Amino acid sequence: MSKKQITEANEEKIFAELLCDFMFKRMFGSEENKDVLIRFLNLILQDVEIEHVDFIPNENLGLTEDDRKAIFDISCTCSDGRTLIIEMQKGYQKHFRERAVFYTSYPINSQGRSARDEYIKEHQCEEDGESFRWDYNLKPIIVVALLNFKFDHGSNWPDDRFHSSYRLREDCTGEVMTEVVRYVFLELGRFKKKIEELESSFDKWLYLLKNMHKLKKIPEEFDTPEFRRLFILAKIGNFTAEEMKQYINSLTNMSDYYNIIESTAELAEKKGREEGRAEGLEKGREEAKLEDARRLKELGVGVDIISQATGLSQETIESL
Helix, strand or coil, X not given: CXXXXXXXXXXXXXXXXXXXXXXXXXXHCCHHHXXXXXXXXXXXXXXXXXXXXXXXXXXXXXXCCCCCCEECCEEEEECCCCEEEEEXXXXXXXXXXXXXXXXXXXXXXXXXXXXXXXXXXXXXXXXXXXXXXXXXXXXXXXXXXXXXXXXXCCCCCCCCCCEEEEEEECCCCCCEEEEEEEEEEEEHXXXXXXXXXXXXXXXXXXXXXXXXXXXXXXXXXXXCHHHHHHHHHHEHHHCCHHHHHHHHHHHHHHHHHHHHHHHHHHHHHHHHHHHCCHHHHHHHHHHHHHHHHHHHHHCCCCHHXXXXXXXXXXXXXXXX
């Protein structure tokens, strides 16, 4: 869908689509809407009471220049020192659970570096002087991911169960090894409830995340202070000219991004058939990946995301 088509389609809509980068960060990643984020997190985490958060930089560097960067959608810390990483993934990604595990390595390393810096400062020693000692008392790290698709689970997993929470546990007894890392996933691809079937605030939040942009007015079920605030944030008529521009650009980039990803296999197969040989098929695939990466880069998509989508190395993408 072209930018013009997206603009025209949204001129007829009352509320914005929540599952795009602009609206996701408008809701959950801005200082003025911290209360919305806190209410949402307390609803999802259930056994953690969050009263305050401070946003922290979402770009995370590795230990060396050669290490891969990680850019989170939203990251923040709580008053008790725990770190929260909030991610939104609209398109299917096969290894997203592993990606979540990878993400927790960054705040873990950051805590280690901070402890080292504090030790050097407290003992007034040089970086290469007195040996650094630390008891590894890590603060908890929680990844909260909103996914507009569904994972594969075991055969006993109910098809409509959309909320999962994972920790490190002992295989036989289920004893929790540590509370340092936790992974919470909301699989919106499993949420099928209609408005008349909504039973809780949790249900209502997920319904709006999937369907806000389809509504013409605030339904009676959502006429409460908690949800009225969300409707105000999402009302397209309340956007400034600059906000509207950012919103349309966000939808356009998202549309272009997924169109490119979905066409990668088809383009590769077509080019391979034209070559008529096995090596031609492989060459066609690589050329399609390079072309997709080039187009995504022109759209401003991050190198790390392009790498995940195409399988190309970051060095190859950066050289394009």
